[in-house]
Amino acid sequence: MIRLDSLSKQFGKTVVLDGIDLTIEKGEIVVIIGPSGTGKSTLLRCINFLEQPTAGTMTVGDLTVDVNHASRAEILSMRRRTAFVFQNYALFANKTALQNIAERLLVVDKWPKEKAYKRAREILQQIGLADKADAYPAAMSGGQQQRVGIGRAMATGAEVILFDEPTSSLDPEWVEEVLGLMKQLASERQTMMVVTHEMSFARDVADRVIFIDGGRIVEQGPPGEIFYNPKDPRTKDFLKKIL
Numbered sequence: 001m002i003r004l005d006s007l008s009k010q011f012g013k014t015v016v017l018d019g020i021d022l023t024i025e026k027g028e029i030v031v032i033i034g035p036s037g038t039g040k041s042t043l044l045r046c047i048n049f050l051e052q053p054t055a056g057t058m059t060v061g062d063l064t065v066d067v068n069h070a071s072r073a074e075i076l077s078m079r080r081r082t083a084f085v086f087q088n089y090a091l092f093a094n095k096t097a098l099q100n101i102a103e104r105l106l107v108v109d110k111w112p113k114e115k116a117y118k119r120a121r122e123i124l125q126q127i128g129l130a131d132k133a134d135a136y137p138a139a140m141s142g143g144q145q146q147r148v149g150i151g152r153a154m155a156t157g158a159e160v161i162l163f164d165e166p167t168s169s170l171d172p173e174w175v176e177e178v179l180g181l182m183k184q185l186a187s188e189r190q191t192m193m194v195v196t197h198e199m200s201f202a203r204d205v206a207d208r209v210i211f212i213d214g215g216r217i218v219e220q221g222p223p224g225e226i227f228y229n230p231k232d233p234r235t236k237d238f239l240k241k242i243l
C-alpha cells in the first residue's frame with residue numbers, strides 16, 4: 001500500500017529524514033514512536049506532500065513517484081490517496097461539523113453538493129455525532145472535534161489515514177473516545193500510520209511498531225517484541241522513559 005525508498009527530508013542543512021525505507025501492507029496498522037524532534041511528523045507530512053521531500057521514491061497504492069520529478073498532477077493524486085488527522089484537529093472554525101466533513105469532498109474531490117452532504121451525514125452517524133451536524137467546533141468538546149477530524153479523513157475514502165499524535169491535545173477525559181474510534185477503524189482494517197505516545201493503543205491495536213530516532217528507523221517489529229524485548233539500546237532507553 002505504501003512503499004518508501006530512501007525517503008529523505010532536509011530543512012536547509014538539517015537532515016530530518018535520513019533515508020527511510022519502509023513498506024506498509026494494505027490493512028496494516030502501524031504505530032510510530034520515538035523521541036520528540038526526531039522526524040515523526042515530518043515523515044507523515046512528506047507522505048502526504050504537506051512537506052516536499054528532498055529525495056527518494058514513494059509509492060501509495062498503484063502510483064509511484066520520484067519525489068523530485070513528480071508532476072503537479074501526480075502530487076495531487078498522491079495527496080488524495082492519504083488523509084491526515086492533526087494533533088490540533090485543524091477544523092474550520094467557521095464551518096459546522098457537517099461542513100467540515102463535506103469540505104474536502106466538495107473542494108478537492110469535486111463531489112456534487114448533495115452527494116457530499118449525504119456522505120458527511122453517514123460519517124457523522126458512524127462517528128456517533130449525528131446530533132452535532134450543525135454544531136461549530138467551538139461548541140464541541142475536544143474529543144468531539146477530533147472525532148470530526150477523523151470523520152473528515154474517513155469521508156475521503158483515502159487508502160491510508162495518517163494520524164499525527166491525535167490525542168496529544170486532548171484533556172485526559174476525551175482520550176478514550178478518540179482512541180475508541182481509531183480502534184473501530186483499525187478493526188475494519190483501514191490502513192493507518194499513527195504517531196502516538198499511547199502505548200496501550202500501540203500494544204492492543206498495532207500490527208507493527210516502528211521506533212524512529214534521528215530521522216532513521218532504528219528498530220521495528222510486533223508490539224510485543226518492541227515493548228518487551230527491544231534490541232537496540234536507543235529503543236530500550238526511550239521505552240524506559242515512557243513506559
Ligand code: ADP
Pocket residue numbers: 011016034035036037038039040041042043
Ligand atoms: P517529531 O514529530 O518527531 O517531534 P518533527 O518531524 O516535527 O519531529 O521535527 C523534526 C525536526 O525537523 C526538528 O528538529 C524540527 O525542528 C525540524 N523541523 C520540522 N519542521 C520544520 C520546518 N518547517 N522548518 C525547519 N525545521 C523543521
Ligand code: MG
Pocket residue numbers: 040041042165
Ligand atoms: Mg511531531
